[in-house]
Amino acid sequence: MSFFSKLRDRLTRSSSKIGSGLEDIVSEAAADEKPASPAPAASQPATEPEARPGVLGRLLGRAPAVAEPRRELDDAMLEELEEMLIQADMGVETALRVTANIAEGRMGRRVSATELKELLADEIARIMTPVAKPLPLYPKRPQVVLVVGVNGSGKTTTIGKLASQFKAAGKKVVIAAGDTFRAAAVEQLQVWGQRAGVPVMTAPEGSDPASLAFDAMTKAEAEGADLLMIDTAGRLQNRQDLMEELAKIVRVIRKKDPSAPHNTLLVLDATTGQNALSQVEIFRKLADVSGLVMTKLDGTARGGVLVALADRFGLPIHAIGVGEQIDDLDAFDARDFARALVGLGD
Numbered sequence: 349m350s351f352f353s354k355l356r357d358r359l360t361r362s363s364s365k366i367g368s369g370l371e372d373i374v375s376e377a378a379a380d381e382k383p384a385s386p387a388p389a390a391s392q393p394a395t396e397p398e399a400r401p402g403v404l405g406r407l408l409g410r411a412p413a414v415a416e417p418r419r420e421l422d423d424a425m426l427e428e429l430e431e432m433l434i435q436a437d438m439g440v441e442t443a444l445r446v447t448a449n450i451a452e453g454r455m456g457r458r459v460s461a462t463e464l465k466e467l468l469a470d471e472i473a474r475i476m477t478p479v480a481k482p483l484p485l486y487p488k489r490p491q492v493v494l495v496v497g498v499n500g501s502g503k504t505t506t507i508g509k510l511a512s513q514f515k516a517a518g519k520k521v522v523i524a525a526g527d528t529f530r531a532a533a534v535e536q537l538q539v540w541g542q543r544a545g546v547p548v549m550t551a552p553e554g555s556d557p558a559s560l561a562f563d564a565m566t567k568a569e570a571e572g573a574d575l576l577m578i579d580t581a582g583r584l585q586n587r588q589d590l591m592e593e594l595a596k597i598v599r600v601i602r603k604k605d606p607s608a609p610h611n612t613l614l615v616l617d618a619t620t621g622q623n624a625l626s627q628v629e630i631f632r633k634l635a636d637v638s639g640l641v642m643t644k645l646d647g648t649a650r651g652g653v654l655v656a657l658a659d660r661f662g663l664p665i666h667a668i669g670v671g672e673q674i675d676d677l678d679a680f681d682a683r684d685f686a687r688a689l690v691g692l693g694d
């Protein structure tokens with residue numbers, strides 16, 4: 349199954365919220381109106397073709413989309429659209445901007461839900477394309493990837509999935525279980541390491557994570573590893589401690605390589621919705637976040653938050669997770685995500 353198919357299948361809680369939201373906005377009002385004039389599309393600009401049924405629709409011989417209800421784009425409709433996007437966790441500013449862009453040059457036109465979905469997907473893709481960047485790989489060996497994020501956000505799983513994918517791509521990977529205070533986190537990382545066939549460096553419970561990071565750096569250098577992925581603690585309850593812990597890890601690995609860490613990945617859980625925005629703000633103060641990974645897009649109707657994140661921070665989005673299996677994480681593709689999010693096909 350292609351990742352797009354998987355994404356579309358698993359993003360359904362978000363996409364049904366947005367997709368049916370758009371359909372409701374158009375059809376509820378259209379139901380109150382008299383039947384549309386016979387050829388509303390005839391007066392539309394040539395650059396905005398009438399919506400066509402998708403490939404599946406054509407194969408099944410569905411009636412062309414002219415039968416779809418249409419609604420005149422006016423202030424009331426824009427307000428509903430804005431409200432729906434806010435409800436879908438896109439954030440107020442992003443929802444306003446997206447709605448304004450959709451409205452531009454189209455006020456008074458009669459649009460169908462399919463057209464609206466296409467317009468919305470284009471707007472979302474436009475916002476997200478500049479940030480859709482896979483984790484950059486450098487010739488530097490070992491490339492040190494520090495992974496930060498609150499407990500439970502999916503750091504361990506993301507490290508396991510990335511390690512396994514890099515290993516499959518022929519890279520030599522070492523993992524350091526830097527959350528030394530939580531035995532369960534270390535064990536979980538060891539399970540992922542075994543699954544991926546990647547060594548996991550651990551340290552006794554409660555020992556200094558920076559000292560583990562140093563040892564892991566030594567091992568990665570000695571073994572000629574391409575990548576060293578360092579898991580870290582995510583205790584936000586005591587931010588000062590966490591900041592010092594992260595700063596110490598960075599100080600120590602810089603003794604071995606002044607250019608490290610080469611990436612600082614912030615892992616965010618999509619189910620936290622708008623809270624993900626404040627997590628970015630907090631972690632940017634704690635660490636020099638260079639890119640984002642968003643997990644658990646499969647279990648939530650709040651996937652729109654990724655659009656808000658892209659719009660607000662402009663940080664690279666390296667990958668997204670849509671499940672718990674090794675191949676449920678893939679590079680972020682703006683167009684695919686935008687289309688899946690509004691419930692459109694490839």
Ligand SMILES: Nc1nc2c(ncn2[C@@H]2O[C@H](COP(=O)(O)OP(=O)(O)OP(=O)(O)O)[C@@H](O)[C@H]2O)c(=O)[nH]1
Binds near residue numbers: 647669672
């Ligand atoms: N449905 C789903 N579950 C996920 C995804 N990514 C991670 N999980 C699950 O989320 C839970 C937390 O993930 P972890 O990787 O342990 O998160 P963590 O940030 O390392 O958390 P700690 O180990 O508590 O520090 C686990 O049960 C994972 O299986 C995803 O993309 N989709």
